[in-house]
Amino acid sequence: MLKRIIIYLTLMLICGLNMGNAVLELGFLSIGDKGDFTKPTLDFAKDSFKTTELGKNDIKSATLKNYGVVWWHEGDTDPGELSNAEKNSFLDYANSGGAILLTGGAVRYATTMGLEDAQPRLFPPVLDDGSNVGIIVLQETLDLGLVEGLENVDGEEPQVDDWIQVNSTGYPRIADYFDSLAKNFTNLAHAWEGGTNYAGRIAAFGYWESGDGKVFSMNWRIPNFHKNNQSIDQIQQLTENVINWLASESAFLDVSSHGKLPVVWGNLKNQR
Numbered sequence: 001m002l003k004r005i006i007i008y009l010t011l012m013l014i015c016g017l018n019m020g021n022a023v024l025e026l027g028f029l030s031i032g033d034k035g036d037f038t039k040p041t042l043d044f045a046k047d048s049f050k051t052t053e054l055g056k057n058d059i060k061s062a063t064l065k066n067y068g069v070v071w072w073h074e075g076d077t078d079p080g081e082l083s084n085a086e087k088n089s090f091l092d093y094a095n096s097g098g099a100i101l102l103t104g105g106a107v108r109y110a111t112t113m114g115l116e117d118a119q120p121r122l123f124p125p126v127l128d129d130g131s132n133v134g135i136i137v138l139q140e141t142l143d144l145g146l147v148e149g150l151e152n153v154d155g156e157e158p159q160v161d162d163w164i165q166v167n168s169t170g171y172p173r174i175a176d177y178f179d180s181l182a183k184n185f186t187n188l189a190h191a192w193e194g195g196t197n198y199a200g201r202i203a204a205f206g207y208w209e210s211g212d213g214k215v216f217s218m219n220w221r222i223p224n225f226h227k228n229n230q231s232i233d234q235i236q237q238l239t240e241n242v243i244n245w246l247a248s249e250s251a252f253l254d255v256s257s258h259g260k261l262p263v264v265w266g267n268l269k270n271q272r
Contacts, residue, residue, distance in 0.1 A: 023254040024247045027067035029054040037075030037125050037172035041225040059086040064093040068253040069246045074105035075172035087113050095211025097251025103223040108175035115208040118180040125173045133221045134165040135204040136190035144245050149237045168230040171221035178202050
């Protein structure tokens with residue numbers, strides 16, 4: 001009996017060490033200008049993850065598959081349309097089990113890639129409009145750990161239906177699907193502005209399924225990494241949580257073999 005317990009505890013330890021050796025390689029893509037809204041977003045990505053900056057020439061299936069998560073953000077300018085080859089590269093990455101995060105103006109490419117039927121609203125960036133905005137917590141938001149480390153508007157640990165502020169003013173370039181979302185879109189949080197609850201009208205964030213992968217949208221006024229945003233810690237923590245969850249869902253999360261038994265490493269590779 002004691003021998004069985006020792007074997008069980010040993011296996012648990014090995015599995016725990018294996019999970020700790022997972023490395024997130026983040027690819028950060030921005031094709032438009034890296035101005036006042038995009039540059040601080042890139043800086044945050046580099047400070048928080050093992051991040052490689054990507055450009056238009058990197059939109060290729062083989063390149064994208066080097067990253068557990070590809071984060072595409074357009075905060076300042078619209079870079080124009082994608083070629084068919086570029087669309088297919090994104091879709092191949094996602095369909096193969098990759099994870100894409102679209103924020104700011106990049107959200108509009110969900111329609112370009114055929115994930116969304118509706119046409120998005122588009123707005124240029126606004127530096128300061130004095131409008132507080134945030135998310136409303138759902139059970140799914142809690143279950144996935146997406147609000148870990150955040151506070152609700154009362155300064156307490158978030159619970160279902162709580163309001164969390166993530167932006168105090170202004171917004172980056174916007175693309176959103178107000179009053180119209182694709183049927184296969186999974187909403188993970190409602191949105192609010194001032195005292196208005198936009199539940200049922202706009203999703204703060206959620207994802208489309210694409211093959212074996214996910215394309216996540218954080219849209220509207222939510223992803224504002226500009227220094228004017230007094231709630232910058234909240235949006236940074238939220239984004240970090242989202243990216244870590246996406247990485248856990250990605251087929252391209254880099255799992256290091258360092259310190260693992262050969263049989264365990266083989267089993268992990270077979271799961272990818």
